[in-house]
Amino acid sequence: MDTELLLMVVICLLISTDGLTLEPTELLGVEGRLSVEATDVEMASLDFGGLSRDKPLAVLHPASVNDVVELMSSAYGSARGFTVSARGHGHSINGQAQAANGVVIEMSRLKGSWLRIGELAHSSSSSSSKGGFYVDVWGGELWIDVLRGSLEYGLAPRSWTDYLYLSVGGTLSNAGISGQAFNHGPQISNVYELDVVTGKGELVTCSEDKNSELFHGVLGGLGQFGIITRARIALEPAPQRVRWIRVLYSNFSTFTRDQEYLISLHGEPASQKFDYVEGFVIVDEGLINNWRSSFFSPRNPVKISSIAANGGVLYCLEMTKNYDNTTATTVDQEVEALLKKLDFIPASVFMTDLPYIDFLDRVHKAELKLKSKGLWDVPHPWLNLFVPKSAIEEFDSGVFKGILGNKTSGPILIYPMNKDK
Ligand SMILES: Cc1cc2nc3c(=O)[nH]c(=O)nc-3n(C[C@H](O)[C@H](O)[C@H](O)COP(=O)(O)OP(=O)(O)OC[C@H]3O[C@@H](n4cnc5c(N)ncnc54)[C@H](O)[C@@H]3O)c2cc1C
The missing domain is CATH 3.30.43.10 (Uridine Diphospho-n-acetylenolpyruvylglucosamine Reductase, domain 2)
Incomplete structure (x- = not known):
């Protein structure tokens, strides 16, 4: 890589x-x-x-x-x-x-906001040469509604955030990152065209080929370059189901080496790579059964405390494999072949299988649970950081094991990203 x-x-x-x-x-x-x-x-x-x-x-x-x-x-x-x-x-x-x-x-x-599916005409221009389907949506549309609307046509956007009750304009003003980003890039890399109302009040259509400065300014522009009123988002054929796998590590170097290996496969055929690669840090045994974990059964195949060395810190590598009727017979073999290449703690495999929409909308289940306990509408100080590979070991010993070890109950997510995406 x-x-x-x-x-x-x-x-x-x-x-x-x-x-x-x-x-x-x-x-x-x-x-x-x-x-x-x-x-x-x-x-x-x-x-x-x-x-x-x-x-x-x-x-x-x-x-x-x-x-x-x-x-x-x-x-x-x-x-x-x-x-x-x-x-x-x-x-x-x-x-x-x-x-x-x-x-x-x-x-x-917006009352009666809209969602229109279309197909790009093939041409030599850089944006349309990608080909394929797209959906035009109002900038304030929620991603969950974009997903539901696209699924009616057997299609879905290809890059996501972990949580779908966010607006298209809101995530495109940042980046929109989840476990698919190693493969497709963040959400801002999966947009063909925007309508933007500029600071002067002009309605401008922009893309890679047309008013490209505005296009690249607005995408990831923190809402400072205009208001996105329409976004044209790339779609792919929607998978039907997802095999969702989690494995554990007590050694950080082994964990990151396996994450790096998996994202280095981004150019390989779909059958030879996962569709989603993420991970999280477990500084408290309770967490493994907490954040987005209620889909797994058995919830905890191993006694975490018995394998948690290094001051109790464990790392969970999370992957999915999408499939449909045509690939259902080979999905087990493909997952098995990929897992064989990894060096996780033997017997620490959590696996589940669910409809595509349930996987993408997984955090909503946790939201409802937290809301019922009055724990959703509380202050949320969050910190998002890009850490270069050269500093990640130091970050692990200083922050995960040092500052945070056994002292937080909040989620700590690790997204492995290819810089060129
Ligand atoms: C529970 C939760 C989970 C999350 N998970 C992820 C994740 O997995 N990946 C990820 O990348 N992010 C994630 N986020 C962060 C989230 O993507 C950003 O906070 C995003 O900005 C929220 O979208 P929103 O629609 O609520 O935006 P808002 O908070 O309403 O707005 C965010 C910014 O975008 C601007 N903006 C909003 N709409 C437009 C528009 N139409 N045109 C121009 N500017 C606009 C606003 O002015 C503001 O600057 C998560 C947030 C939460 C609360």
Whole structure:
């Protein structure tokens, strides 16, 4: 493998905090609803992180793209100016979708928002030469709805986040990363075209070939280069089922070596690689039965404490193999052949099998469970880091075993990434 491995480490801890206030004023004529109601303003001043709270003056519920154009033009043209922020599903951690004294555009609730499947015409241009199907969606559409709508046509987007109750505009403003990224790249690498309302209030269509600076600025642009009102997302034939496997390691070097090996297979035929490769750190035995684990039976084939050396820290490598009727007879052999190449703790294999949609929507099950216990709507300080391969051993000894070892109950995820994706 010639590309440098990047390990993205997501560290989630649970602590608490609180916030402040502001007041409403003037606004403009739009077809949708421009609200200064306390409940709307309050909602737009909160997010999943629960760590920062900036109140906007008003919240726009757009009825169409034109409302977004109208608002942006007014903000640009007004003498005083005011800030505008798009809010997808408000699952940011640190107030990224808030607009102190400005206007928040509530993107995720457009009435009658749409989803249109199409097929690219083959041509020599770089974006369309990829060929294949796509779906055009409203920027505030949730990924779970994009999935459901595409599945009706036997199709699905190819790159995901672990959790699907996030908006298209929200994840495309970041990157959109999950276990498929080693193979297909993050979600921002799987977009053919965007409609964007710029800071001047112009509605611009952009792609790799057309207004490409705007296209590349908006993708991963943290909401600072315009509002995504439409995204054209690449689709693939949807698999029917997923074989989902977890294996354990007590040695970090062996764990990362196996992760690197698996993602180095990205150029191989589908039968010779996994479709998803992720991993997580277990600093507490309870975790193995906690975060997204209720799908596995038996839940715990080995006594974790009996194999947890190194101060109790274990590493879980997580993989999936997609299949359908045509490949159902070979999936076991393919999984077996790949597992033989890995050096995990013998007898630490957790395996389950489920419909594709249930695998992609797996975190929602944990969400419902946490909500029922009142543990979902709590502050969420999270840290996402890209750690280069050259520093990951040091990171393990300093952070996983040093700072965190047995001292956190939050999930610690490790996404192995190929830098060139
Ligand atoms: C439980 C949970 C699990 C997660 N899992 C993953 C994961 O597996 N992989 C991953 O990559 N991320 C993950 N995330 C992070 C998530 O992708 C980002 O926080 C994302 O921005 C949230 O989307 P949202 O729709 O809630 O965005 P918001 O919080 O509403 O907005 C995020 C940013 O995008 C901007 N924005 C929103 N909509 C638009 C638009 N239409 N046009 C332009 N800018 C816009 C906002 O202004 C803001 O700056 C997770 C978050 C949570 C809470």
